[in-house]
Amino acid sequence: xxxxxxxxxxxxxxxxxxxxxxxxxxxxxxxxxxxxxxxxxxxxxxxxxxxxxxxxxxxxxxxxxxxxxxxxxxxxxxxxxxxxxxxxxxxxxxxxxxxxxxxxxxxxxxxxxxxxxxxxxxxxxxxxxxxxxxxxxxxxxxxxxxxxxxxxxxxxxxxxxxxxxxxxxxxxxxxxxxxxxxxxxxxxxxxxxxxxxxxxxxxxxxxxxxxxxxxxxxxxxxxxxxxxxxxxxxxxxxxxxxxxxxxxxxxxxxxxxxxxxxxxxxxxxxxxxxxxxxxxxxxxxxxxxxxxxxxxxxxxxxxxxxxxxxxxxxxxxxxxxxxxxxxxxxxxxxxxxxxxxxxxxxxxxxxxxxxxxxxxxxxxxxxxxxxxxxxxxxxxxxxxxxxxxxxxxxxxxxxxxxxxxxxxxxxxxxxxxxxxxxxxxxxxxxxxxxxxxxxxxxxxxxxxxxxxxxxxxxxxxxxxxxxxxxxxxxxxxxxxxxxxxxxxxxxxxxxxx
Numbered sequence: 001x002x003x004x005x006x007x008x009x010x011x012x013x014x015x016x017x018x019x020x021x022x023x024x025x026x027x028x029x030x031x032x033x034x035x036x037x038x039x040x041x042x043x044x045x046x047x048x049x050x051x052x053x054x055x056x057x058x059x060x061x062x063x064x065x066x067x068x069x070x071x072x073x074x075x076x077x078x079x080x081x082x083x084x085x086x087x088x089x090x091x092x093x094x095x096x097x098x099x100x101x102x103x104x105x106x107x108x109x110x111x112x113x114x115x116x117x118x119x120x121x122x123x124x125x126x127x128x129x130x131x132x133x134x135x136x137x138x139x140x141x142x143x144x145x146x147x148x149x150x151x152x153x154x155x156x157x158x159x160x161x162x163x164x165x166x167x168x169x170x171x172x173x174x175x176x177x178x179x180x181x182x183x184x185x186x187x188x189x190x191x192x193x194x195x196x197x198x199x200x201x202x203x204x205x206x207x208x209x210x211x212x213x214x215x216x217x218x219x220x221x222x223x224x225x226x227x228x229x230x231x232x233x234x235x236x237x238x239x240x241x242x243x244x245x246x247x248x249x250x251x252x253x254x255x256x257x258x259x260x261x262x263x264x265x266x267x268x269x270x271x272x273x274x275x276x277x278x279x280x281x282x283x284x285x286x287x288x289x290x291x292x293x294x295x296x297x298x299x300x301x302x303x304x305x306x307x308x309x310x311x312x313x314x315x316x317x318x319x320x321x322x323x324x325x326x327x328x329x330x331x332x333x334x335x336x337x338x339x340x341x342x343x344x345x346x347x348x349x350x351x352x353x354x355x356x357x358x359x360x361x362x363x364x365x366x367x368x369x370x371x372x373x374x375x376x377x378x379x380x381x382x383x384x385x386x387x388x389x390x391x392x393x394x395x396x397x398x399x400x401x402x403x404x405x406x407x408x409x410x411x412x413x414x415x416x417x418x419x420x421x422x423x424x425x426x427x428x429x430x431x432x433x434x435x436x437x438x439x440x441x442x443x444x445x446x447x448x449x450x451x452x453x454x455x456x457x458x459x460x461x462x463x464x465x466x467x468x469x470x471x472x473x474x475x476x477x478x479x480x481x482x483x484x485x486x487x488x489x490x491x492x493x494x495x496x497x
Contacts, residue, residue, distance in 0.1 A: 109359070113493035115157050117168050117363070118450075118464045121494075122154040130356060130496060134181075138200050141191050146184035147200055151356050153177050157363075157492040158342060159462045163334040166460035166468045168492055169342035170360035171332040172349065177358070178315065179203070179351055180324035187321050189213075202323070203355045206291075209323075215302035215316045217323065224277070224291045235292050238272050245286035248279055252290075306352065311340065325351070361493045366466070366486035369421050373440055374480040379404070379411075380433065380442045384485075385420035392420065398433050398442060421487045424465075436465050444479045447472060466490025 110129045115121055126148060127135040133149040158164070158171040181202060189212040192198050197220075198209040204224070211218035225233055233240045243251030249262045254269035261267045266275040275291040302316035305328070312325040329340050331349065343349065345362030371384035379397040386393045388405070397404045397411060403426070404411040418425050419435065426435040432448075433440050439448040447454045449463045454472035461469040468484040475481045 109495040109497045111361075111493055111495045113491065115492040115494065116464055117157055117462060117466055117490055117492060118159050120154070120156045123152070125151045125356075125496065132204070132355060134201060140187065140198055141196055143186075145187050148182050150180045150182060151178070151351075151496075152180075153358055153494075153496075158332070159464075160457075161332070161334065161342065164342075164459070166462050167344070168363050168462065168490075169334075169344055170347070170492075170494065171330075171342045172327060173330050173332065174328055175326045176331075177327040177349060177351075178324060179326075179356070180315070180322050183321040185321060189318055189321070203325075203351060204353050210297065212316075212318060214318050216299065217316055218297050218299050220297055224289065226287055226289050228285070228287055233292065235272070238269075240272075240274065240290075240292060242288060245279060245281060245288055247281045250276055250279060250288045252276075310352075311349075312352065357497055359495045359497075361495055363466070363490050363492045364488075366488050366490060367421070368468070368484040368486050369419070371419065371483045371485060372480070373444060373483070375444060380440070380444065382433070386417055386426075387420050387423075388414040388417045398428055400428065400431060400442065402428050403433070419485055422485050424485070436467070437463055438467065438483070440481065444476060444481060447476065447481055464489075 110125070112121065112123060125133065127133040130151060133151060135148045136146075137144040138147050139145070153172075154176050155170055155172045158169050159167075161169070161171075181200060187198075192209055192212050194210050198212070200207060200209075208220045209217050210220065227233065227242045229242055229245055231242050238254055241253040243253060243258070245251075249260050252259055252261050252267065252269075252274055254272050254274065257269045259267050259269065261274065261276045263276050263279045266273055272292065277289045277291055280287040280289070300314050300316065302314055304314045306312040306314055306325050311327060311329040313328040315322070315324045315326045327349075331340050332342055334342055343360045345360060348357050348359040350357040369385055371382060373383075374381050376397065379399050382396045382398060382403075383394065386396050388403075391405075393405050395406070396414070396417065397406055402413050402415075403417050404413055406412075416425070417427065424435050426433055428434075428442075429439075431442050433442065437450040439446075441447070447469065449461065449469065454461055454469060455476055457469070457472040458474075459471075461472055463469075466486045466489055469475075470482040470484070472481070
């Protein structure tokens with residue numbers, strides 16, 4: 001056996017196997033490296049793609065943040081606008097509520113209109129017109145007695161008083177306002193006594209009569225007041241002071257006596273009884289309604305003052321079963337030295353406790369047209385707006401024969417001439433032109449209104465239609481006159497509540 005040849009063959013086989021193994025290993029390593037390279041490239045590509053996506057998200061986030069900032073700014077602006085609008089709505093709501101309160105107050109008034117300037121008026125009212133007036137029954141001596149309240153007013157819508165100028169005032173004389181409580185004739189006044197008192201409401205407060213003989217009564221009546229903390233009230237020589245006000249009680253001092261009085265209770269302060277009718281508690285503005293009365297008997301005779309320095313006097317008449325008050329003061333002048341003057345528009349006169357208030361609302365508003373009168377070559381020249389037939393004129397002339405329009409040097413007689421806007425007829429009567437209650441002398445020697453000459457009238461003057469005559473005395477001295485004529489007759493009105 002040739003061992004050398006066998007060894008060589010084995011060696012060659014081993015080398016061949018080794019070579020094949022190396023080649024296979026090389027190929028595998030190469031393939032692995034190529035796979036790694038490919039994987040790395042894929043990962044790099046993925047990383048690049050993720051980076052690009054991240055960059056896009058960052059940009060998107062920046063855009064979103066910018067949009068969010070814009071939205072927030074817009075919302076801030078809108079919030080400001082909303083606040084402004086809410087403020088405007090609040091202001092308008094308050095204004096509307098105020099206007100509704102005014103309308104409600106006006107609607108609650110009873111109005112008397114179409115009152116003539118210079119004319120008088122005379123009205124009477126019961127519960128049918130004024131709801132605060134009573135019409136019903138009270139109990140006396142175990143019997144039902146009919147009782148009714150009345151309010152009467154009589155006055156004048158005055159013009160041309162001293163210093164009135166061309167204004168219209170409401171004037172009242174003594175007894176021009178009367179308030180009455182009238183009992184049925186069946187009331188037995190002789191039965192009234194300390195044990196059988198006559199109790200009824202008078203001017204909104206309860207009054208207790210313990211005697212009634214002729215025009216004299218003896219009364220004991222309470223005084224109802226709304227009061228706040230710290231306020232004081234003088235009553236029949238006593239001083240009442242309100243202290244702290246709580247939810248259902250109040251601290252009250254009468255003279256030197258202090259007590260806590262519950263709502264609905266009556267406390268006797270050494271002969272002065274105080275009834276706490278109601279407590280209106282509020283953390284800032286609490287109020288309490290009280291009635292105060294002492295065991296004081298007051299004798300009242302018809303004609304006595306209702307209170308000290310009052311503009312009202314008592315009116316008592318047993319025969320007609322009437323107890324009331326009436327005005328004791330004139331309201332008819334414009335004089336700085338007088339406490340009570342003629343009542344100008346917006347002014348008022350009220351019963352005690354404002355039980356009934358009468359307002360003078362003034363006069364109606366109208367458009368006025370001026371008419372100027374002066375002398376011109378033997379004629380009375382009249383400037384203003386006139387109508388005659390289908391024609392309108394702004395200058396006309398008058399003499400004893402009539403009214404003319406002038407065409408060049410010709411004077412053409414007209415008929416049925418009126419003041420344009422008011423449609424009041426103007427015509428020549430004797431030595432004057434007349435319209436309404438006005439007489440203007442053709443020579444301007446005088447202007448007469450409702451029979452009264454204006455030669456000595458210094459101030460502007462009004463007639464019942466509402467025409468205004470400007471400075472009559474001075475104008476007539478200058479042989480001229482201006483008269484302002486309203487389109488419709490001026491009227492006045494009063495209202496009550």
